[in-house]
Amino acid sequence: MFGQPPYDLPQRFAFILVPEFSMMPVTSAIEPLRLANRAAERQLYDWSMYSVDGEPVTASNGLVTAVSGTLDAIPAHATIVVCSGLDVQQHTDKRLVSWLRKMGRRGNDIGALCTASHILAEAGLFDGHRCTIHWENLPGFSEAFPDIDVTGSLFEIDRDRFSSAGGTSALDMMLSLISRQHGPDLAAEVAETILHSPVRHHSEHQRMSLPARIGTRHPKLVSIIEQMEQNLEDPLSPTVLARQAGLSTRQLERLFRRYLDRSPKRYYLELRLRKARSLLLQTDMSVINVALACGFSSPSHFSKCYRAFFGRTPYRERGVPSLDKAVSGQAAE
Known part of the structure; x- marks a missing residue:
């Protein structure tokens, strides 16, 4: 042992x-x-x-x-x-x-x-x-x-x-x-x-706390982002996120603009796309299944959003450029 x-x-x-x-x-x-x-x-x-x-x-x-x-x-x-x-x-x-x-x-x-x-x-x-x-x-x-x-x-x-x-x-x-x-x-x-103090317990989390990552301890913003991170496969609507935090959708929008300089919808999309990239690079899941796992019901919409954010399609990320044209054609239809 x-x-x-x-x-x-x-x-x-x-x-x-x-x-x-x-x-x-x-x-x-x-x-x-x-x-x-x-x-x-x-x-x-x-x-x-x-x-x-x-x-x-x-x-x-x-x-x-x-x-x-x-x-x-x-x-x-x-x-x-x-x-x-x-x-x-x-x-x-x-x-x-x-x-x-x-x-x-x-x-x-x-x-x-x-x-x-x-x-x-x-x-x-x-x-x-x-x-x-x-x-x-x-x-x-x-x-x-x-x-x-x-x-x-x-x-x-x-x-x-x-x-x-x-x-x-x-x-x-x-x-x-x-x-x-x-x-x-x-x-x-x-x-x-080796100047390592204190010694960390095994159960400590790997990542910085969410407030440290986003640069603010605003309790409602932290709570909303936690909900987003826990619901990437089935994204919650801005209305639901606002209601859970006790805010109006307009207040939700202002909160994200003030602290993160983007809309809640955009922030949520970026979380989902980063998870998608991780799955593309680290698993053998099909592009369609990756899209579904990250809350995209349409492969063409997923490809369009992915390319706009990362500068390449999910297929090119996988090293399959021959499929780019087909996906682009679907997106145009």
């Missing part, structure tokens, strides 16, 4: 790098282990990098990382950490998925950093387990794996499975691991060394 004191020291970590992996979560996971060894004055943890083919892997920032070997070189009882980042679906290698299933049956602790939760889910390793993923990928993940209990937490540790949302959340996850295995004093010393 991840977090239980290991039978033997050092505890071995095998970081499996997937092309275009995010560098920050990987370094955020490794540095606490290094500093725990230093503070304890003994080798508590050991780690190495691996790739599917044993070749160096290029991160999303362009840096190339050498590895110690292929998957077959990973020690039998290692704690396995899969690391990915951009275009995780494109880089989900069938050989890795098959190997992970085998390791899961063997009983290894297996986890994911950033978007690698998608790879573990593909392998069936999160069935019956809680997990998390970066907030940008959360809508697509939920659509692709509706039966998996995915949260918006910084990290999740559920028995022999663990995951962190990306960025510096891996740091908090490893500090939690160190605290569980070797005591809170050691974890606190590591956190102070």
Whole structure:
């Protein structure tokens, strides 16, 4: 079980790098282990990098990382950490998925950093387990794996499975691991060394609060936007939003113009289009199903709005420009 004191020291970590992996979560996971060894004055943890083919892997920032070997070189009882980042679906290698299933049956602790939760889910390793993923990928993940209990937490540790949302959340996850295995004093010393205070609880949200994101704490505006975010598939009318907030539609309009410099209808549309882009890039859903999931009843209207906002059609976003003309023809009819 991840977090239980290991039978033997050092505890071995095998970081499996997937092309275009995010560098920050990987370094955020490794540095606490290094500093725990230093503070304890003994080798508590050991780690190495691996790739599917044993070749160096290029991160999303362009840096190339050498590895110690292929998957077959990973020690039998290692704690396995899969690391990915951009275009995780494109880089989900069938050989890795098959190997992970085998390791899961063997009983290894297996986890994911950033978007690698998608790879573990593909392998069936999160069935019956809680997990998390970066907030940008959360809508697509939920659509692709509706039966998996995915949260918006910084990290999740559920028995022999663990995951962190990306960025510096891996740091908090490893500090939690160190605290569980070797005591809170050691974890606190590591956190102070890397100037990370306070240590965040796993259940803290990934994103800034809504008031921080929109730049105002106006309670009625915050409440209305929360309603919009919760109702993207079946958008609420301005009349309904105004009534729920105890406002007239004219007051609703003025509120959005004053604080967000756009109409409520426009703001709502942008929320839906951003979700649509996330689904287009992170799932295999058809363009029509993406449109429906984001509150558009007409594919042609969806394409027109998408192109006006992002400068390209949903099909071109998917790399299928040949369908643009057909969609444009529908829109013109």
